[in-house]
Amino acid sequence: MDGLKMEIIDLCNLAERKNVEIFLSGFDLDYEKDIDYTLVLKDEKGIVATCSKAKNILKCFAISPNLQGEGITATLITNLIDKLFSEGIYHSFIFTKPENVDIFTSLGFKLLYTAKKVALLENGIYDIHSYLKKLIKKYDINTDKPRSALVMNCNPFTNGHRYLIEKASEVSDEVLVFIVEENKSLFPFEDRYNLVKEGTRDLKNVKVIPGGEYIISSATFPSYFLRKEDDKLNSYTSIDAGIFAMYFCKMLNINERFVGEEPYCKVTNAYNEALLEELKNFGIKLSIVPRKAIDGDVISASKVRQLIKANDIKNIKGLVPKETFDFLNSKKGKEIVEKIKVSESPH
Structure with missing residues (x-):
């Protein structure tokens, strides 16, 4: 020195x-x-x-x-x-x-x-083990019982998201839905989380949980937010998927993860492929569910944001749950709508 x-x-x-x-x-x-x-x-x-x-x-x-x-x-x-x-x-x-x-x-x-x-x-x-122990206690997760899981951003929560959660709910004793907590989406985490929680309240075997730092965050998977297609993407997807398999699945007794089929976004598709490989290494099943569609057109959050940007709010009604539509017409929702009209985000 x-x-x-x-x-x-x-x-x-x-x-x-x-x-x-x-x-x-x-x-x-x-x-x-x-x-x-x-x-x-x-x-x-x-x-x-x-x-x-x-x-x-x-x-x-x-x-x-x-x-x-x-x-x-x-x-x-x-x-x-x-x-x-x-x-x-x-x-x-x-x-x-x-x-x-x-x-x-x-x-x-x-x-x-x-x-x-x-x-x-x-x-x-703290570390990931102490984090998960607190999660188990806070959300009253019985780790003796097997369950499935989903990880979603929900920017915003659509009928497509709801459909995927329903499919998991129909074949699982319990479903954990982790909402990406990183605040890099047009709809803030608090609103995305609350919309999913309210929009799935009738599904009694579903628990909606914040994703925290260990699930699709800037730490585990920065390319998700950057939408970059470079040589780092495979490494980042493997890290995020591997952490979920090694720690979340093991400690929370998750034996199956559900994802929606991804025909458009290359980053999400690459993530699903890495997830399949990593989960297989740990004996965890990955179920890929075809996306819900209307007249052959799949429902997506990006489609909803496009309609918002085009000021076509009335045609959003059939794409989102009542909770989301009501939120878009609330004071806070209208403020977000105005931001979307002038600045569209890729995620």
Whole structure:
């Protein structure tokens, strides 16, 4: 560390960002757009090490080869954790290459899952096991009883979503419906969650549960939100699907997962394919249900958003449950409708 100086990058300074991008490119790493904090170590010639974070996700670690093994990783991690603590964040994830797992486990991180090109680890005041134990208690889940599960975004909740839940409900003793909690959709999580909960209240064997940090989140599956089709997609889908199979299915006694057939979105289709492979490795069944259609046209949340954008609210009525239609005509719903009219989201 002698002769090295640590600096915080000014993210608004394009030249400083570019220098980090160039340094990372030498390690086959991208400087990702969601980064909100970056540290660099410099010598007299420039950057020799860097690390960044996006909320509670630590990423983009790189250290010059001649300085590796000098304890610099520990210094960078310590400074990032201090930054998280100053923001009131006490649980974090880190993406790294599989060959670097031992470095981070030696610093207190726990390995969650390893895919072909990337590993995900976590650190903090709780872990996935304690998280699931609290979930079991809060939602009164009898783990002696087998059940099925679905994971949905519901942006917004449609008759297609309701149809899929009904199909699972008809053949399962109990169904857990996890609603993606990441707030990167046009309809906020609280509203999506409440619409599904109210819209399935009559299905007595269905429990609607927040997805949390371990299901299709920026930590486990960032490509879901970015809708990117790059070489990272297979790794991200494998991590998210593997975590669900290894931890959720095992601890919650889930023996079957339902998904809707996906003829349009390549990212969701890739996710379903990875899910099939990962669940098979753990002896979990994946049931793919054909989408509900009207006159040959499948019902989708994107179709509903298109109609909203076209200000064609009346034709939405047949595509969504009463709870969703009533919400769209409420004060809060109308505010969201106005936002959709000027800015459409891919998810």
